[in-house]
Amino acid sequence: METDNLKPLSELLPGEKGVIRKMRTKGAIRRRLMDMGFVGGATVEFEKTAPLGDPMEILVKGCHVSIRKEEARNVLIEVTPS
Amino acid sequence: MMGKKHYTLCIAGNPNSGKTTLFNALTGAKQHVGNWPGVTVEKKEGTVEFEDFTFTLIDLPGIYSLTAYSLEEVVSRDFILRERPDLVINIVDATNLERNLYLTTQLLELGVPMILALNMMDEAEKKGFRIKVPQLEKLLGIPAVPMVASRGIGTQDLLNTVKKFLNGEIQISPRRPTYRREIENAVKDLEAALRTHLPGEFQKKYPPRWLALKLLEQDEEIIGKIKRNATDSDAILRRVDAEIEKITSILGDDPETLIADQRYGFASGAFKETVRMLLKDRINLTDQIDRVLTSRILGIPFFLLIIWGSFQLTFTLGNIPMNWISDGFNFLGTLFSHWITIPWLKSLVVDGIIGGVGSVLVFLPNILILFLIIALLEDTGYMARAAFISDRVMHFFGLHGKSFIPMVIGFGCNVPAVMATRVLENNKDRVITILVLTLMSCSARLPIYVLFAGAFFPKHAGNVVFSIYLLGIVLAIVMARIFRVVLFPGESAPFVMELPPYRLPTFKGLMIHMWDRGAMYVQKAGTVILAGSMLIWFLSSYPAHPRLSADYARLFHQETARHERVLAQIAREAHVPAGQLTTYPPFRQYDEAYEAFHRRSQELLKKQCALTSAASVLKHTLEGIQSHYPNTLPIYQAYRQEMTRYQEAMGRLRARLAAEKASKSYAGRLGKFVAPVLHPLGFDWRNTIALISGLVAKEIVVGTMGVIYKVGDAKNEGEKLMESLRKNMTPLTAYVFMVFSLIYLPCIATIGVIRRELNSWKWTLFSASYTTVLAWIVSFIIYQGGRLLRLG
Numbered sequence: 032m033e034t035d036n037l038k039p040l041s042e043l044l045p046g047e048k049g050v051i052r053k054m055r056t057k058g059a060i061r062r063r064l065m066d067m068g069f070v071g072g073a074t075v076e077f078e079k080t081a082p083l084g085d086p087m088e089i090l091v092k093g094c095h096v097s098i099r100k101e102e103a104r105n106v107l108i109e110v111t112p113s
Numbered sequence: 114m115m116g117k118k119h120y121t122l123c124i125a126g127n128p129n130s131g132k133t134t135l136f137n138a139l140t141g142a143k144q145h146v147g148n149w150p151g152v153t154v155e156k157k158e159g160t161v162e163f164e165d166f167t168f169t170l171i172d173l174p175g176i177y178s179l180t181a182y183s184l185e186e187v188v189s190r191d192f193i194l195r196e197r198p199d200l201v202i203n204i205v206d207a208t209n210l211e212r213n214l215y216l217t218t219q220l221l222e223l224g225v226p227m228i229l230a231l232n233m234m235d236e237a238e239k240k241g242f243r244i245k246v247p248q249l250e251k252l253l254g255i256p257a258v259p260m261v262a263s264r265g266i267g268t269q270d271l272l273n274t275v276k277k278f279l280n281g282e283i284q285i286s287p288r289r290p291t292y293r294r295e296i297e298n299a300v301k302d303l304e305a306a307l308r309t310h311l312p313g314e315f316q317k318k319y320p321p322r323w324l325a326l327k328l329l330e331q332d333e334e335i336i337g338k339i340k341r342n343a344t345d346s347d348a349i350l351r352r353v354d355a356e357i358e359k360i361t362s363i364l365g366d367d368p369e370t371l372i373a374d375q376r377y378g379f380a381s382g383a384f385k386e387t388v389r390m391l392l393k394d395r396i397n398l399t400d401q402i403d404r405v406l407t408s409r410i411l412g413i414p415f416f417l418l419i420i421w422g423s424f425q426l427t428f429t430l431g432n433i434p435m436n437w438i439s440d441g442f443n444f445l446g447t448l449f450s451h452w453i454t455i456p457w458l459k460s461l462v463v464d465g466i467i468g469g470v471g472s473v474l475v476f477l478p479n480i481l482i483l484f485l486i487i488a489l490l491e492d493t494g495y496m497a498r499a500a501f502i503s504d505r506v507m508h509f510f511g512l513h514g515k516s517f518i519p520m521v522i523g524f525g526c527n528v529p530a531v532m533a534t535r536v537l538e539n540n541k542d543r544v545i546t547i548l549v550l551t552l553m554s555c556s557a558r559l560p561i562y563v564l565f566a567g568a569f570f571p572k573h574a575g576n577v578v579f580s581i582y583l584l585g586i587v588l589a590i591v592m593a594r595i596f597r598v599v600l601f602p603g604e605s606a607p608f609v610m611e612l613p614p615y616r617l618p619t620f621k622g623l624m625i626h627m628w629d630r631g632a633m634y635v636q637k638a639g640t641v642i643l644a645g646s647m648l649i650w651f652l653s654s655y656p657a658h659p660r661l662s663a664d665y666a667r668l669f670h671q672e673t674a675r676h677e678r679v680l681a682q683i684a685r686e687a688h689v690p691a692g693q694l695t696t697y698p699p700f701r702q703y704d705e706a707y708e709a710f711h712r713r714s715q716e717l718l719k720k721q722c723a724l725t726s727a728a729s730v731l732k733h734t735l736e737g738i739q740s741h742y743p744n745t746l747p748i749y750q751a752y753r754q755e756m757t758r759y760q761e762a763m764g765r766l767r768a769r770l771a772a773e774k775a776s777k778s779y780a781g782r783l784g785k786f787v788a789p790v791l792h793p794l795g796f797d798w799r800n801t802i803a804l805i806s807g808l809v810a811k812e813i814v815v816g817t818m819g820v821i822y823k824v825g826d827a828k829n830e831g832e833k834l835m836e837s838l839r840k841n842m843t844p845l846t847a848y849v850f851m852v853f854s855l856i857y858l859p860c861i862a863t864i865g866v867i868r869r870e871l872n873s874w875k876w877t878l879f880s881a882s883y884t885t886v887l888a889w890i891v892s893f894i895i896y897q898g899g900r901l902l903r904l905g
């Protein structure tokens with residue numbers, strides 16, 4: 032799987048959608064992300080960032096989830112063209 | 114008649130799926146809250162009477178998964194596996210079925226009998242979901258009951274289904290996902306190995322297939338269990354590593370990810386085959402609200418407004434009943450001090466017991482209101498937004514978004530603030546928040562600052578007090594960052610948090626929530642606070658009869674005798690019997706004249722007028738009295754002078770006695786003993802005693818200062834205290850004293866709740882000692898630095 036056209040979740044534009052293709056984290060953080068629905072193949076949508084610029088709000092598997100940019104950086108997305 | 118049949122049921126589900134609402138709907142008032150043994154995770158237990166059954170119902174903590182990510186998850190899976198409840202009720206949020214079924218999938222894999230409670234059906238319908246329940250039951254292999262827990266709809270169906278299962282009328286055989294062939298093969302091999310190497314007892318609780326999967330997922334807690342229980346565990350674990358490597362090389366991903374993917378596959382499959390969306394993209398209330406409450410522009414103002422409002426309600430509204438309670442206890446104290454005549458018993462009952470119980474109960478109104486507000490914020494869903502908004506700032510401090518609210522509450526009182534840290538799920542975040550929270554200067558410390566800033570920096574009092582608050586905040590930030598690195602090294606917990614939809618909470622839920630926590634505070638924290646207060650009472654009032662430097666009884670007697678001699682002399686000069694001076698007509702008239710003059714001049718002063726008119730009235734009245742009773746004015750003046758002199762002398766003596774008793778009590782001796790340690794900070798033994806007394810509650814420091822500086826019961830006590838403080842301390846030591854008061858050991862009540870909330874003496878002692886050491890270091894730096902700069 033080539034990673035060229037993949038984009039970190041943290042760099043999506045508001046309203047942009049995509050599919051999770053790769054996770055670059057390990058251990059507890061990885062586990063937590065998986066529990067909240069961040070798994071390969073899941074569709075995500077970037078809703079907005081918090082007023083101070085971090086964390087961001089993501090729609091994943093029908094849930095609104097807040098995630099810090101430093102964690103979102105390790106979730107790689109294939110952007111769905113709209 | 115046969116006795117009732119008794120069974121244990123438990124409710125498991127995602128956070129916010131309605132577990133507690135269902136629990137409350139089923140149990141009503143028959144419930145109690147405690148903790149799971151050894152951990153701070155809350156355990157709710159209740160009983161349900163249904164037909165000829167009695168059920169014990171357990172509300173498990175809200176979890177997303179059965180990994181060992183959090184304490185809650187470990188507690189939940191251990192409960193299900195070890196205690197083997199007769200039935201697990203898995204409650205799921207029907208509006209969010211796909212994600213909720215992920216946990217369901219993992220619960221199915223435990224192989225225990227289970228029923229699905231499809232909650233929030235009202236919202237699901239509104240959103241346009243149509244769920245084919247029979248199809249879902251078939252796919253999962255368990256019965257499913259639709260319900261609206263908040264309105265009690267479907268709860269009877271649920272109990273009926275439970276009954277049918279327990280009576281053997283229906284069978285439950287949970288289905289579970291099957292994994293890719295490579296994984297299934299590895300699981301089979303490991304399962305066989307575990308069967309031969311684990312004791313039978315252990316296998317009865319933990320099914321080997323499940324253990325094998327957990328080993329492939331590298332679940333640390335299970336690895337630990339295997340090490341402790343399996344014979345030849347090293348070989349098993351080596352085999353696990355080999356299998357993981359093999360699977361990773363063949364399938365290109367580690368088993369942990371593959372297993373999670375397939376669990377989601379199972380859940381999504383069940384979801385897609387059973388749920389239809391009728392209407393799509395209808396206006397969503399939650400999104401509408403969030404467009405305001407978490408928006409870029411209005412998000413922060415609203416957040417600050419809500420925090421400010423919560424703070425105001427907790428302390429402004431809470432202080433009204435708080436005053437009633439403390440007045441009530443004062444009244445009780447007076448009552449008992451009249452009834453009891455034995456001095457030591459009186460002191461024990463009035464100061465020790467009534468005072469101690471009072472000090473526990475005065476916080477109750479604040480705590481009840483605070484928990485009502487927190488329940489409201491949590492149940493409506495705003496708490497998650499508050500964390501979302503403040504996380505940026507708190508993360509910078511090494512804390513979590515949810516730490517913000519407890520920290521703010523800390524400025525009011527540390528006791529409810531410590532209890533408010535319950536909103537933090539992660540134990541590390543909780544410990545750090547509690548540790549630094551005591552640096553938020555609570556309102557009980559304010560009187561100390563007011564006294565010292567007023568006495569030493571009258572022109573800059575505001576700025577000086579502000580600098581102390583600021584110092585507390587800066588120290589909290591610094592300490593939080595240090596603790597994060599030193600106490601909990603390694604990766605910090607990720608901030609991945611659900612933003613649940615906004616919901617209207619139920620009144621019953623809010624009340625139960627508030628009451629439970631309030632009762633827990635009184636029961637558990639109360640005992641520690643009470644014991645602590647009584648200890649401090651004992652230390653400061655015993656020994657009751659220390660060896661005194663003077664015979665006070667004789668001194669009192671001498672002064673009174675002198676006074677009586679002078680009065681007798683005056684009586685002779687006035688030609689009245691000695692006892693009748695107070696009722697002697699001219700004296701009474703003089704008294705009235707002077708009183709009238711006094712009143713009048715006060716009024717004039719208020720209007721900023723000259724006193725000449727009042728003075729001439731006085732002169733006139735005095736002349737009038739003298740014309741009736743000639744030569745009485747000088748005698749009257751001598752009489753007045755003597756009365757004042759006597760009162761002042763007695764006051765001085767009493768203050769001296771109190772001061773000497775205080776310094777010779779155990780607390781005083783402790784103060785003198787500890788004083789050398791505080792000497793490098795510029796404190797003498799008097800400061801030390803005051804600081805020790807502040808352990809009960811920091812507002813006591815000021816009162817103790819009054820006692821040891823022998824201010825006595827003069828009217829302008831505050832002024833006099835400031836004066837003697839100025840004589841004994843420099844502005845530098847005064848400032849250092851404020852700094853020390855800010856930082857050192859939180860009060861007994863706070864220590865009590867910390868012990869209760871962290872369930873650990875280790876952390877409690879750590880909190881008490883680190884603050885004191887920090888107070889010493891910071892004070893030392895300021896004092897010695899100040900001296901170098903010649904500020905002292």
Ligand SMILES: Nc1nc2c(ncn2[C@@H]2O[C@H](COP(=O)(O)OP(=O)(O)OP(=O)(O)O)[C@@H](O)[C@H]2O)c(=O)[nH]1
Pocket residue numbers: 126127128129130131132133134135174175176232233234235236260261262263264492493616617618619622
């Ligand atoms: N509309 C609707 N709201 C519900 C229903 N059941 C619960 N709620 C609301 O959903 C919110 C969360 O319910 P809780 O019972 O506190 O959820 P919980 O699973 O105990 O949550 P945690 O203790 O945080 O894990 C509350 O505001 C409830 O009033 C329901 O069937 N329909």
Ligand SMILES: [Mg+2]
Pocket residue numbers: 132133134175
């Ligand atoms: Mg709950």
